[in-house]
Amino acid sequence: MRILIENVSVFQEGDILNNKNILIENDIIKEISEDKNFEKIDYVIEGKNKIALPGLVNTHTHLAMTLFRGFADDLPLKEWLEEKIWPQEAKLTAEDVYWGSLLGICEMIKGGTIAFADMYFFMDEVAKAVSESGVKASLSVGMIGVSGNENEILNRGVNFAQNWHNAENGRIKVMLAPHAPYTCPPSFLEKVINKAVEMNLSIHTHLSETYLEVENIKNIYGLTPVRLMDRIGLFNVPVLAAHCVFVDDEEIEILSEKGVGVAHNPQSNLKLASGVAPVKKMVEKRVKIGLGTDGPASNNNLDLWEEIRLVATLHKGVEKDPVCIPAKEALNMATKNGMEILGFENSGIIKEGYKADLILVNINKPHFYPRHNLISHLVYSALSSDVDTVIVDGKVLMEKRELKILDEEKIMFEAEKRAFDLIKKR
Amino acid sequence: MRILIENVSVFQEGDILNNKNILIENDIIKEISEDKNFEKIDYVIEGKNKIALPGLVNTHTHLAMTLFRGFADDLPLKEWLEEKIWPQEAKLTAEDVYWGSLLGICEMIKGGTIAFADMYFFMDEVAKAVSESGVKASLSVGMIGVSGNENEILNRGVNFAQNWHNAENGRIKVMLAPHAPYTCPPSFLEKVINKAVEMNLSIHTHLSETYLEVENIKNIYGLTPVRLMDRIGLFNVPVLAAHCVFVDDEEIEILSEKGVGVAHNPQSNLKLASGVAPVKKMVEKRVKIGLGTDGPASNNNLDLWEEIRLVATLHKGVEKDPVCIPAKEALNMATKNGMEILGFENSGIIKEGYKADLILVNINKPHFYPRHNLISHLVYSALSSDVDTVIVDGKVLMEKRELKILDEEKIMFEAEKRAFDLIKKR
Known part of the structure; x- marks a missing residue:
């Protein structure tokens, strides 16, 4: 299969190159050139008035929580979790998780997100949804170490990894996911780390999300969460750490030195009143930062476009520094950094020889004019609905905003029905 | 002209009422009912899978600055203003402002914003653009008191008010706009206040936007900007004060007692590194707050949808309070409060006898499912591109996302051409 994207502007190495032609052969970007006289083209996509951008990467979410979108907002954290979310989650079935995940994947594709990191349960169903839909994902069974027999809990994560890691021609990756320092004691974490080393897997975990977490961990172990994880040896394997809202200068050094990938979820951190992560300092210390939405x-x-805009504006305002996190940096977080953190090689950049993982953004709209600086416009003005076309591993998942593989209407209907039934269920 | 919107969900008094029918007669909402057997209907709009919401109100912008969108970002404030923005503004012609304003109005209608407060220059051109496009606006000539003869400067604002206040059957309002405390000395402000009283006009001004402004005003006058304005008597007339980022508890009391309308511009305040206004406290003290984008x-x-989402999340995160500024409050700021602050009576609510100023939001999209709580979805999930239909004074300005009066393509082309020519001009 050879696809030609004609006359398109390309975001490459922090710059926009105009009037290029992109030749895709099977799952690979074969050529990017001025010339467009290629032979044997199966399919042509007009790229005029569009920017080709690496597909966006959501480095932290709990996809099936789409089912609880809007179910409980504007509540204190404890009430939200204990009285609203947990009781509903306890009733979830595998099929619910499947349809909730598909709903989330629909929404992500429509907004140009082509890869995501998910930690939840009934993960076989999430993997099935990923497999069918054509997107990329790094999936993991969320392991609550305190909820029962440590070995049994670990085995759930390990079995899932054995079944799915590198499935679908590498489109699916698996990580081991000890949920968080406050739900996983050091004894359990050590087992997880050993298993990760043995199986050559990365680890996905929540880390230093709230002030309360930090205080509790300090009270129990005499160390902050990041220091505790460092001492246990967590960072000796590749780690995706979600949140890191409360980290001091020394902890930022640790995250940097150990090459920890941080999933920054600015909107979730604001909405749940956790706070604002010190991203300016993390960037200065070259911590690898990706962006995430957290669960719906x-x-x-x-x-992801909201997170891109937020990371590029929030820290300017909070740090009183109008030059921190410039537009290019924000775009890199959402693309290149994200793919790297999720473990997808040869993706996250539009480059010959790399995977054909890209999106086309329609810029023929009032908010993209005048076109003084398209990178600024992508960060400070664009919307997810501006994404016109989505291509993953050379396969067109959306064109002219129409989903090519998933049945959007059916998925919206099924997911809603299941969500309503779930709430009613005793 | 009688328009019927059938089978629509209506946001009314903080609630969503399902399956209603709205009869519009000329510029008025004539009836909202279960029944739809109305006679002599000229035009029917299908409202299924849509929410009718009062049109959004942008309480602070400088519309023609669309021409500088993306021209200079990620720069220190001084360099941004003195080296980038001001030199370009100095070259602006009346026609530039006209086309820049039309571009901004296109964008606003497409996002469901039907009214705005603008302070700039060449305001006759902005008024012309408003007049032609069908939206509502409160317009004002920005008066820099220190830039020449005080009476001449004031007369520009006064003449504009004489020509345009209540024009287009009340669709255009005019305020007097002393630019800011640091550009308008008390002697000038007193003249403006007297004139506002004499002409029964409101005042639009920038107030306490930056820490530097507050420090400078304190150094010169021995009082903070809000206290200085209060002592001069500014708040004895209705005032629209943009920003109010740096206001202490006593100043918040003053703003509340004097009924000052505050235009909160969270995204601009973040991006320009001004800071975060104490909106939680202002709401507690019942200050009248509207939302604004500031200039593009x-x-x-x-x-405005980004500002709605931001006001409902930012303050939760910064104040560490997950229940402050709940969804309804954010929607009220962007609708009812905004219209009130701009001086439009009988608008900002969908109610029988009120102006037919409303928008239809298409909720048949993945991010609106499941429909546990449509008010939450409007605030925490909706996008400007979800707006399907825009009606102002009973006139359809957009339907199925197609502009009915303005020529979008022509305006994008003209505005961009002028912006590029302007930058080249010496």
């Missing part, structure tokens, strides 16, 4: 019950959408 | 050179779009 705490955001409430899966829109 | 400092935002960089005119998207």
Whole structure:
């Protein structure tokens, strides 16, 4: 299969190159050139008035929580979790998780997000949804170490990894996911780390999300969460750490030195009143930062463009520094950094020889004019609905905003029905 | 002209009422009912899968600055203003402002914003653009008191008010606009206040936007900006004060007692590194708060939905209070409060006898499912591109996302051409 994208502007190495032609052969970007006289083209996509951008990466979410979108907002954290979310989650079935995940994948594709990191349960169903829909994902069974027999809990994560890691021609990756320092004691974490080393897997975990977490961990172990994880040896394997809202200068050094990938979820951190992560300092210390939406019950959408805009504006305002996190940096977080953190090689950049993982953004709209600086416009003005076309591993998942593989109407209907039934269920 | 909107969900008094029918007669909402057997209907709009919401109100912008969208970002404030924005503004012609304003109005209508407060120059051109496009606006000539003869400066604002206040059957309002405390000395402000009283006009001004402004005003006058304005008597007339980022508890009391309308511009305040206004406290003290985008050179779009989402999340995160500024409050700021602050009576609510100023939001999209709580979805999930239909004074300005009066393509082309020519001009 050879696809030609004609006359398109391309975001490459922090710059926009105009009037290029992109030749895709099977799952690979074969050529990017001025010339467009290629032979044997199966399919042509007009790229005029569009920017080709690496597909966006959501480095932290709980996809099936789409089912709880809008179910409980504007509540204190304890009440939200204990009285609203947990009781509903306890009733979830595998099929619910499947349809909730598909709903989330629909929404992500429509907004140009082509890869995501998910930690939840009934993960076989999430993997099935990923497999069918054509997107990329790094999936993991959320392991609550304190909820029962440690070995049994670990085995759930390990079995899932054995079944799915590198499935679908590498489109699916698996990580081991100890849920958080406050739900996983050091004894359990050590087992997880050993298993990760043995199986050559990365680890996905929540880390230093709230002030309360930090205080509790300090009270129990005499160390902050990041220091505790460092001492246990967590960072000796590749780690995707979600949130890192409360980290001091020394902890930022640790995250940097150990090459930890941080999933920054600015909108969720604001909405749940956690706070604002010290991203300016993390960037200065070269911590690898990706962007995430967190679950749709705490955001409430899966829109990476909002996170891009937020990371580029929030820290300017809070740090009183109008030059921190410039537009290019924000775009890199949402693309290149994200793919790297999720473990997808040869993706996250539009480059010959790389995977054909890209989106086309329609810029023929009032908010993209005048076109003084398209990178600024992508960060400070664009919307997820500006995404016109989505291509993953050379396969067209959306064109002219129409989903090519998933049945959007059916998925919206099924997911809603299941969500309503779930709430009613005793 | 009688328009019927059938089978629509209506946002009314903080609630969503399902399956209603709205009869519009000329510029008025004639009836909202279960029944739809009305006679002599000229035009029917299908409202299924849509929410009728009062049109959004942008309480502070400088519309023609669309021409500078993306021209200068990620720069220190001084360099941004003195080296980038001001030199370009000095070259602006009346026609530039006309086309820049039309571009901004296109963008606003497409995002469901039907009214705005603008302070700039060449305001006759902005008024012309408003007049032609069908939206509502409160317009004012920005008066820099220190830039020449005080009476001449004031007369520009007064003449504009004489020509345009209540024009287009009340669709255009005019305020007097002393630019800011640091550009308008008390002697000038007193003249403006007297004139406002004499002409029964409101005043639009920038107030306490930056820490530097507050420090400078304190150094010169021995009082903070809000206290200085209070002592001069500014708040004895109705005032629209943009920003109010740096206001202490006593100043918040003053703003509340004097009924000052505050235009909160969260995204601009973040991007320009001004800071975060104490909106939680202002709400507690019942200060009248509307939302604004500020000019498109400092935002960089005119998207009120982003400001709605930001006001409902930012303050939760910064104040560490997950229940402050709940969804309904954010929607009220962007609708009812905004219209009140701009001086439009009988608007901002969908109610029988009120002006037919409303928008239809298409909720048949993945990010609106499941429909646990449509008010939450409007605030935490909706996008400006979800707006399907825009009606102002009973006139359809957009339907199925197609502009009915303005020529979008022509305006994008003209505005961009002028912006590029302007930058080249010496």
